[in-house]
């Protein structure tokens with residue numbers, strides 16, 4: 001018995017003596033098995049799930065279990081943990097839970113508490129540890145989901161559209177149909193045609209990036225779906241434009257309103273500031289800012305919602321990147337201090353209701369100017385920052401954010417991980433790296449880009465029959481590779497961190513089973529060492545040589561893939577499904593806590609590519625944020641925690657979705673002008 005264990009055992013007796021026959025044992029929703037994984041081995045009682053994360057549960061020996069804080073208070077209480085290992089060896093997740101627990105105890109002096117050894121609490125956790133602890137805390141397990149409200153609070157359903165009441169509006173023309181780019185053009189290493197920045201082309205950027213794509217009816221409800229998908233169709237991401245010298249667009253900061261397809265002007269710059277911003281920005285460019293309203297997702301998904309917001313953000317990066325490619329434009333993430341961004345977008349101004357705050361995520365430079373595809377943007381950062389801070393500081397602000405829900409339910413772990421993972425925690429300069437890949441595959445199709453972008457949908461049912469040809473499959477794998485000079489991955493300012501762990505069910509010339517697509521910069525040997533030793537790591541004979549695609553194990557994984565994807569049938573009924581495996585620990589350690597968001601953005605961006613690729617291949621995809629984290633890892637033998645599957649995707653033959661209405665996306669904007677992005681069009 002170690003000294004720590006002896007100490008713990010001694011204290012156990014003492015606690016029991018102190019509090020008579022009462023021991024209060026449980027925090028949160030961990031089941032005994034998981035507590036054991038965390039090193040806690042004395043669980044004297046176990047209760048069923050409760051609606052809130054940190055309810056304390058008591059048990060009086062020989063009596064009925066005590067299941068509420070109130071009851072525990074009535075009998076007086078003590079709390080008792082015995083850890084098998086000394087506290088410094090406990091994982092972050094337990095520190096996190098204990099930190100919550102300690103805070104509760106301090107705020108409730110009626111409780112007495114005995115803890116053994118010193119426990120590192122959240123206040124002393126590093127930002128990276130907090131991000132990792134949040135991830136651990138929000139895992140779904142086969143027998144329980146991460147905490148959520150447990151019912152739909154329909155009265156408080158957040159408005160999926162942000163309105164800035166009384167802000168001046170710039171009505172955008174409807175233009176996407178006039179775009180002639182083919183879907184293949186989007187992957188060109190050099191754009192075939194580049195359009196100038198005009199009111200019409202900015203309208204196209206937003207219409208195909210964040211605009212409405214269709215309307216659907218389910219039950220009594222009618223709602224819009226957009227070019228970008230969103231977990232639960234809740235759309236936490238908002239888009240902003242900063243333009244300084246675009247004819248028809250007031251120099252200033254604008255919010256894109258996707259339902260009304262207009263720009264709501266938040267801030268108007270003075271003429272002098274507009275000129276200063278225009279000269280600080282890279283030539284021929286605008287900035288697009290992206291924010292998240294976490295409440296929109298946490299309303300439904302509870303504590304795991306921060307992950308979904310970050311995945312949605314990745315989809316938005318992708319959606320905007322593809323829309324920019326339709327115009328022959330480039331799009332790259334650029335890092336600024338987050339406090340400044342908040343000010344530029346006016347997110348710290350009055351009017352935002354507590355509980356539904358809008359949080360800045362990131363910015364992109366959007367430009368037709370080919371120079372900025374590769375030229376280093378870093379030298380511009382301080383000039384842009386200073387002039388924009390001055391311009392927004394002196395500018396005239398307009399509009400009041402309209403309240404989204406009457407009431408809100410707080411999810412403190414989301415606030416904490418958000419605060420821990422801001423852009424300011426990035427510990428290394430932007431560096432997208434280099435690749436040596438050949439140009440992407442160009443399958444023989446002339447299908448239009450607008451058509452594919454607009455027809456993208458999530459399939460709620462797959463037919464369990466449709467097979468994908470090997471050629472079509474390898475086009476998808478090829479385009480999933482991270483090329484630093486090709487859309488959509490050229491929008492990222494970091495090297496790839498994600499690989500695919502795959503369940504192949506119905507692909508011609510491929511044995512069903514487990515596969516791996518290597519697309520990150522992680523050494524293949526490291527990944528191999530982290531996975532089951534029995535895996536074959538054989539390259540299928542028909543795989544193109546430049547694609548790091550490997551067979552791992554043969555077998556029928558339809559049922560297992562479905563089970564670990566929250567039992568969603570679509571995971572087993574498609575041609576294949578996959579988990580996006582992030583180089584989790586190393587990314588956090590080398591890039592700082594913001595890497596937690598970046599990994600999810602990258603995964604969401606991959607998801608956007610997969611959605612469009614599924615459409616181009618004549619099938620349909622669905623992103624799956626719901627999966628059982630550890631059971632997925634177990635199938636692949638991933639036990640160290642270094643790599644984490646952070647997003648899942650499936651694609652296959654769709655069943656007909658009769659919810660989609662035969663109605664143009666902007667049919668409701670009666671009288672809105674239709675125009676062309678081509679300045680020479682009649």
Ligand SMILES: Cc1cc2nc3c(=O)[nH]c(=O)nc-3n(C[C@H](O)[C@H](O)[C@H](O)COP(=O)(O)O)c2cc1C
Pocket residue numbers: 225226228229230231232233308311312315456457458459460568622623624625626
């Ligand atoms: C991050 C993310 C996670 C999602 N998770 C699931 C899921 O687990 N299961 C599912 O059926 N659909 C999932 N979806 C699909 C959304 O429900 C869908 O995008 C939304 O309802 C809008 O429909 P649309 O994609 O057809 O526009 C997810 C989408 C995203 C972007």
